[in-house]
Amino acid sequence: MSKSVLITGAAAGIGRATALRFAAAGYIVGGFDVDRDGLAALAADLGSRHVTGELDVRDADGWRAALDALTSRTGGELDVLVNNAGILRSGRFAEIPLADQQRIIEVNVTGVLNGCHAAYPYLKRTQGAHVVNLASASAIYGQPELAAYSASKFAVRGLTEALDLEWAGDDITVRALWPLFVNTAMVDGMDIASTRSLGIRLTADDVAEAVYDAVQPRRRLGGVHIAVGRQAKLMRAASDIAPSWMSRLVNKRLTS
Numbered sequence: 018m019s020k021s022v023l024i025t026g027a028a029a030g031i032g033r034a035t036a037l038r039f040a041a042a043g044y045i046v047g048g049f050d051v052d053r054d055g056l057a058a059l060a061a062d063l064g065s066r067h068v069t070g071e072l073d074v075r076d077a078d079g080w081r082a083a084l085d086a087l088t089s090r091t092g093g094e095l096d097v098l099v100n101n102a103g104i105l106r107s108g109r110f111a112e113i114p115l116a117d118q119q120r121i122i123e124v125n126v127t128g129v130l131n132g133c134h135a136a137y138p139y140l141k142r143t144q145g146a147h148v149v150n151l152a153s154a155s156a157i158y159g160q161p162e163l164a165a166y167s168a169s170k171f172a173v174r175g176l177t178e179a180l181d182l183e184w185a186g187d188d189i190t191v192r193a194l195w196p197l198f199v200n201t202a203m204v205d206g207m208d209i210a211s212t213r214s215l216g217i218r219l220t221a222d223d224v225a226e227a228v229y230d231a232v233q234p235r236r237r238l239g240g241v242h243i244a245v246g247r248q249a250k251l252m253r254a255a256s257d258i259a260p261s262w263m264s265r266l267v268n269k270r271l272t273s
């Protein structure tokens with residue numbers, strides 16, 4: 018039977034590119050999102066072998082329905098879960114309405130929590146299963162003008178590390194991808210100090226390729242965090258060796 022992948026936020030950007038990448042590799046794709054028009058376009062591009070549907074990742078019941086819809090075609094198995102859906106608001110912390118910041122935490126953190134919890138039984142019964150969570154280079158050091166978003170990605174980082182250890186005995190690897198800025202709708206028109214100093218250099222296809230690579234067998238022995246792109250790799254390596262005062266200084270320079 019073909020391998021299967023469930024991808025959230027699959028109607029646009031990195032999620033859509035990832036859905037097409039896995040479909041091209043022969044996987045049965047379950048692509049879910051809240052964007053109906055984007056889902057219709059994805060369904061047309063994927064074809065009838067695959068599953069698309071509405072899922073708000075904040076909705077735990079919705080997760081069960083999405084998993085049912087996909088795994089009814091795969092004998093109850095799920096090879097890969099990609100927790101990709103995410104939202105961002107940039108700007109000074111005190112100027113972003115509290116409700117918007119709470120929503121970032123609900124989608125980016127509770128959404129991933131819901132997904133991992135609901136998918137676990139399916140992943141557990143599948144040999145060599147994987148979870149790939151979209152974290153971000155903003156989980157290396159807290160980012161001004163992206164405070165809630167950055168905090169949400171720190172939560173994803175912690176959850177990924179914990180579950181990778183907890184689920185190793187179940188033959189499930191859990192990985193976090195850390196791209197820097199990617200040219201998608203998420204950063205359209207975003208003009209903050211860090212985008213001005215670092216630029217937007219990655220494409221959705223670059224990240225989709227990294228997601229696909231993260232589930233290859235050789236990655237089972239690699240690290241839990243995967244920096245995507247030269248800039249993120251450099252920042253990650255530097256943060257591993259720099260004393261905390263230096264990390265603060267570098268981040269201050271890059272973000273002001």
Ligand SMILES: NC(=O)c1ccc[n+]([C@@H]2O[C@H](COP(=O)([O-])OP(=O)(O)OC[C@H]3O[C@@H](n4cnc5c(N)ncnc54)[C@H](O)[C@@H]3O)[C@@H](O)[C@H]2O)c1
Binds near residue numbers: 027050075102128151
């Ligand atoms: N674009 C970047 O610069 C960048 C950098 C690092 C990490 N990331 C992460 O990559 C992931 C994908 O980002 P993107 O750039 O493709 O964004 P995007 O805005 O292009 O696409 C996000 C998709 O998620 C969907 N979505 C939003 N809320 C949802 C919800 N509650 N339930 C289900 N789907 C929902 C949207 O409808 C959209 O289709 C996110 O987790 C993001 O934080 C993005």
